[in-house]
Amino acid sequence: MTIEQGGWAVPVRKRGNKLERWEIALIKAMIADGRWPNDQDILAYFTRPTRSINHRAIAEIRTGKKHASVKAVAADDLEGFLSSWPEIDAETGLSLRGDELLIKAREAMVAAVHTFNSAGLTFRAELFIVTAVIAWTYLLHAWFKREGIDYRHTTNKNGQKVVSKTPSGADKFWELGQCLKEPRCPVEQGAKDNLTFLLELRHEIEHRSTNRIDDAVSAKLQACCINFNDAIKKLFGAQYALERRLPIALQFVTFSPDQRAILKKANGLPRNVEIMMDGFEGRLTPEQQVDPRYAFRVFMVGRTANRAPSADLAVEIVPPGSEVAEKFNIALKEVEKKKYLPSEIVNQMKAEGWDRFTMDSHTKLWKRLDAKNSAKGYGTVAVGKTWCWYETWLNRVREECEQHPQRYRSTVAPPLPN
Template structure:
């Protein structure tokens, strides 16, 4: 859609010739080639993450190693999040994966003693360690701590004292707690950004949905019962004024993308 020819070509007697496979199919760029293109649409942290995983894949090739999970889990988690973010930014929030794959379940747990034994016995093959070290040495400190390159969080195990709390699988550590001081990163609970109805309409208009009006917005939230507290699309803020959260803004954007003929003035045929 960007007008880029992503086939492997060569100039032969002034004409562009496309490389073919032994079976006659056209040869297309691989991911590494795409990442190096000047018009690659993903951000630097995304590219660093994918380049790292590509180098790792090439180093392992078709050999098997079962001692690598701890070393690359942060990069794999970042890759999953980056992939979903790229889908939403380039193709629309209606294709977001969190609607279909919202959580991941782990089927095994280890005691601290078991984990210590596993880590002690889990040295990586030397050639893989070398590849990882060489790659990360080429990154700046800012690139190394970018969550789009490696996504890391700290969690604590807790046994709930009362029944309602037993459904909570993960507890986030309050940043002011004693536990948080022991970590280099704590997840902070932040105030959700709020939007007035006019701000929702103005945002959609600025994005090109010029036929999306306040009336359109009112009809949409009424049809979807968006003020139902269970849907967490918004809340009554200071002054008893209803404000919308960013989740609703994304839902409105999705509605516009799904019905462009209704919310955008289309050019004459």
């Protein structure tokens, strides 16, 4: 929940704001020290923009009404805290210790974008996904912590919940997938779909050779960035947005449609990644697929500006329904995946020289591979009850022919002489 204040969306402070155990131990030491007889003076050390604490909390510690079991820190630890106070992030004013999760979330997303935009890197999408997942995990942990939601894994032992531990004895916290499943998770559905896609893709490509997948998933990566920035502003405040940290990325070249087609053909996706992506999107509704929070797409049109300030804009957002948007309406339409009838698959294979590949060959192949299983993403029911195949299935059929040339071609080229 937010309120508008001076044009800024400000999150409403929650009653669940409370002191952490390490802070209580410091407060007890300050009370025992005697230099701070006024509760309000002590409170000043522990109030920060992301969390409001009532001065009553200090009085309850002083009188022993609450937190009696917490021991005060040693005098040296208190002096160490005072000498380094305030430990804050210079840009945001966030406490390095108290707001650690939120700071880590911001820095991880900045690192993800900088990594993807770095010149000379080959596997940029993979690096972005791993780092962005870390950023989102920290962001949701920070929100769960503020809302008083326990985000630790637990097990049931003898009817009681027990916190799960790592081999070294630390609490095990939720991974991003578990955070998204929490009913109170504040992430909107389109952004959830985007993150679920990236998680599935990460599971599919980890520890495997992927070729380059940057072009194929760029719309999802862009949406992930925008969703993160929107979420951090909505949940914690506009002052923590990343727009000022991340300028527009510049590049040296642009590609014509023909050039991009050649590049995509040369750097085709691995079949397992194609199947995963098609299968995932096959489970989404049409509304989910076009949600910009799932995949953010823009088009850029070269133009000559009449006014100098307009000419300086590298990217201009065109409002829906405007004259420019209507003029380029065709460019904004969603491109539907090309579909093939079974006869078109067979004819294509024959045109490529696989003259023994027949309709019977095709039927036996899709049955053997269970290719009409929608989870595999090879095709879909199009008009009426007619099954149509996607490009991924055409590639799989081509792969089958290339693996068994003696089966699908009348004449096989003799091996080259030694």
